[in-house]
Amino acid sequence: MMNNNYCLIMAGGVGSRFWPKSTSSYPKQFLDVLGIGKSLLRLSFERMQKICPDDQIYILTNEDYLNLVLLQLPELTASQVICEPLRKNTAPCIAYASSKIYAKNKEAVLIIAPSDHLIIDTNRFCELIHTAVDTAVNEEQLVTLGIHPTRPDTGYGYIEFDKEANKSPGSVNKVLQFREKPNFETAQEFVSAGNYYWNAGIFVWKAATIINAFKLFQAQLFDLFCANEQMYNGNDEKGLVLTAFQKCEDISIDFAIMEHAKNVSVVLADFDWSDLGTWGSLTDHLDKDSNNNAVVGSRVLMYNSKDCLVHVPLEKLVVLDGLENMIVVESDNILLILKKENEQELKKYLKDVYAQFPNLG
Secondary structure (H helix, E strand, O other), X not given: OHHHXXXXXXXXXXXXXXXXXXXXXXXXXXXXXXXXXOOHHHHHHHHHOOOOOHHHEEEEEEHHHHHHHHHHOOOOOHHHEEEEOOOOOHHHHHHHHHHHHHHHOOOOEEEEEEOOOEEOXXXXXXXXXXXXXXXXXXXXXXXXXXXXXXXXXXXXXXXXXXXXXXOOXXXXXXXXXXXOOOOHHHHHHHHHHOOEEEEEEEEEEEHHHHHHHHHHHXXXXXXXXXXXXXXXXXXXXXXXXXXHHHHOOOOOHHHHHHOOOOOEEEXXXXXXXXXXXXXXXXXXXXXXXXXXXXXXXXXXXEEOOEOOEEEOOOOOOEEEEOOEOEEEEEEOOEEEEEEHHHHHHHHHHHHHHHHHOOOOX
């Protein structure tokens, strides 16, 4: 079975909420945000090595990041880096990659996961992926992993399944519907109900099954990417793919397929998980001092400070006094000092930054 497994790691995002470390030229997935000597992409790759042979792991990214991927993952060849020429969201690049691999192996099973998620218990992750693979193969299902919600978070989409379903960890349930990011009151209702899990964006399906779903629900994407497998794995691929991306709609896989398909199942996951969407979310995964300060940096001295996140270059000498609930990040001559409570405002602040300093990168 493993010989038919292909892992697709999505690594094309910019990760602007991790600015100033994460920039368009060197985004979050390539950073060692944990201070352990490995990037998030590297950690994702090593997880997938337990599920697929190295030569069946593919990175889906923007062509601007090809060299970065090969630098961090020397085990891969350039042909295993599937580059989208234009950013058109997740559905077009999944249609592209699925059809490319299907042209190689008609029995291919695809495991699709973002590159910037943090998963501590990799053994449990692999166990649940194998459950998802069995469901995808034996029942022709489009399978997603649902994460048990620990709080009424408004930043995630939710997966609804039957209230009477088996909610034990690792169980597989029929998806009733995908629910978009809710307001706080609705998120509270979801968490209280018990049959709504976070949508982690981790998918498992046979290449043939997802291609058929594109044919049923996204005729344009099917015609552009799936209808002619002769366009793949040859000299003309790059030009034909560029034309397809120029013509295709900008749409996510959730909107394009998952909200329409009826053969969708969810595996209820119980491993520790974070999408590391913000600096604040990183705090939970770093060691703290006696005042609950999380520090990445070897020469940081803190006085009269508590509940802070400090992320600076290892060689940088930093002395901080009197800070509380603050985020302090320094990178490439840029310094960010931000109240934790204002973290969601960072994207708005960045609009002003790039308006005043358009050559910042």
